[in-house]
Amino acid sequence: MLQRPCTDFDPERVESPVERQNRLSALRDACPLAWSDAHGGFWLASRHSDVSIISGDAASYSSAKTFNEDLRQWEGGTVVPALPMRFIPSETDSPEWDRYRGVLNPHFGPKAVESRRARFADFAHALIDGHIETGCIDVVLDVGNPLSAIGTMQLVGFPTDDWWAWAKPFHEVTYHPTGSEALAKAVTDIEWVYVQIRDVIAQRRRQPESDLLSVLMQQELPGGPLSDEELFDLSVQLLGGSIETTTALIANTLMYLDTDKSCRSQLMGNRKLLRPAFDEFLRYFTPVQNSARRTMAPVQVGGIELPAGETILMSWASANQDRSVFPDADKVNIERSPNRHVAMGRGKHFCLGSFQARMIFEVVMNAIFDRLPDLEILVDEAVRYPSIGNVNGWVQMPARFAPGRVRESEDRAEK
Ligand code: HEM
Numbered sequence: 396m397l398q399r400p401c402t403d404f405d406p407e408r409v410e411s412p413v414e415r416q417n418r419l420s421a422l423r424d425a426c427p428l429a430w431s432d433a434h435g436g437f438w439l440a441s442r443h444s445d446v447s448i449i450s451g452d453a454a455s456y457s458s459a460k461t462f463n464e465d466l467r468q469w470e471g472g473t474v475v476p477a478l479p480m481r482f483i484p485s486e487t488d489s490p491e492w493d494r495y496r497g498v499l500n501p502h503f504g505p506k507a508v509e510s511r512r513a514r515f516a517d518f519a520h521a522l523i524d525g526h527i528e529t530g531c532i533d534v535v536l537d538v539g540n541p542l543s544a545i546g547t548m549q550l551v552g553f554p555t556d557d558w559w560a561w562a563k564p565f566h567e568v569t570y571h572p573t574g575s576e577a578l579a580k581a582v583t584d585i586e587w588v589y590v591q592i593r594d595v596i597a598q599r600r601r602q603p604e605s606d607l608l609s610v611l612m613q614q615e616l617p618g619g620p621l622s623d624e625e626l627f628d629l630s631v632q633l634l635g636g637s638i639e640t641t642t643a644l645i646a647n648t649l650m651y652l653d654t655d656k657s658c659r660s661q662l663m664g665n666r667k668l669l670r671p672a673f674d675e676f677l678r679y680f681t682p683v684q685n686s687a688r689r690t691m692a693p694v695q696v697g698g699i700e701l702p703a704g705e706t707i708l709m710s711w712a713s714a715n716q717d718r719s720v721f722p723d724a725d726k727v728n729i730e731r732s733p734n735r736h737v738a739m740g741r742g743k744h745f746c747l748g749s750f751q752a753r754m755i756f757e758v759v760m761n762a763i764f765d766r767l768p769d770l771e772i773l774v775d776e777a778v779r780y781p782s783i784g785n786v787n788g789w790v791q792m793p794a795r796f797a798p799g800r801v802r803e804s805e806d807r808a809e810k
Pocket residue numbers: 450458473483484485486496547632633636637638640641644681682683686687711737738739740741743744745746747748749751752
């Protein structure tokens with residue numbers, strides 16, 4: 396009989412980041428693979444070594460999500476509690492996964508991302524222009540969300556005029572708790588986005604353009620071209636996986652720099668440090684806190700033998716605080732080296748958008764340091780997600796600064 400050493404860990408529990416870290420730290424020390432009854436039940440893996448083994452072995456641990464027609468519900472997948480949607484490629488296994496990553500990778504590699512940097516930088520400055528004369532800006536709602544959302548939407552091929560109607564349901568579905576009315580409303584709003592996505596796919600079938608959707612749908616692939624349904628699931632992941640995560644990193648970083656002024660001056664004075672700082676803030680805040688897998692065969696992990704069919708939630712957040720890997724894990728060290736964090740995952744499902752996220756992070760930090768050097772977060776008005784859930788993010792984060800001037804037209808890339 397399988398012994399299940401229990402924890403009351405629940406990603407949706409309302410608790411502070413410190414309480415969450417203390418809970419995970421106790422598990423790492425005493426019970427590295429623990430069973431939780433929450434959300435249908437799952438094992439929680441909290442040590443860096445176990446999380447690395449599980450995420451590095453896609454043959455034994457499945458990410459696939461399927462719809463059970465009899466029970467009318469989704470099963471498997473990487474998100475606990477499950478969302479009523481499937482992400483492609485993250486909720487697929489090989490050989491299906493290879494089909495998607497093969498076509499997506501060239502568009503998200505370092506060169507492709509660098510070619511977008513000037514456009515993103517120009518856009519970040521335009522967002523700041525919209526607020527610079529007022530002395531107030533919300534780093535979540537006025538900077539992180541629009542930059543990540545519009546950037547991704549333009550790239551994929553979606554119209555951006557109404558970007559907030561597209562991004563808001565993704566913003567809200569990320570943090571409203573399961574069973575809440577607010578979540579039900581956000582899910583309904585997301586249905587509207589789905590209709591728009593399907594419309595755009597149909598338009599591009601009729602008349603291709605130069606965007607990613609058009610390129611992907613025309614690509615010759617073993618097994619035939621991508622279907623509308625595949626393009627849809629893929630679009631949902633690109634939107635759902637990029638907006639809140641990148642915004643969460645930017646917001647947490649700015650909040651931290653508000654309290655550690657010497658770190659802020661160091662970064663402002665030496666922008667090369669933004670590279671290692673990106674990794675350290677990723678490690679420290681771990682915007683995507685957890686991802687799930689399902690065992691495909693009997694495995695031994697965390698000292699326990701598990702049969703096939705068990706759900707394991709890997710805590711990237713806990714692995715990133717593991718003192719056996721990160722000296723002074725509870726402190727930010729922007730020059731940490733090596734930094735073997737797993738905030739972007741590990742193994743074959745490693746984040747497709749890692750270079751894009753880094754580029755956006757650098758663009759935003761540089762724009763804020765250059766144009767709003769005295770930015771001060773209005774800490775009392777900043778609102779965290781009600782629970783840390785799967786994304787460690789913020790609902791809003793207003794800030795103030797000494798008002799400045801909008802850019803002259805010759806400073807803009809697109810006149
Ligand atoms: C700070 C920002 C980001 C963080 C922390 C983050 C984190 C992660 C993590 C932890 C995974 C692995 C999930 C797993 O193994 O189950 C992942 C996968 C993925 N991410 Fe990101 N991500 C970020 C930004 C982005 C962006 C900007 C995009 C797209 C433009 C993106 C697209 C994806 C995709 C498509 C996958 C699935 C990869 C696969 O399964 O092969 N992410 N991300």
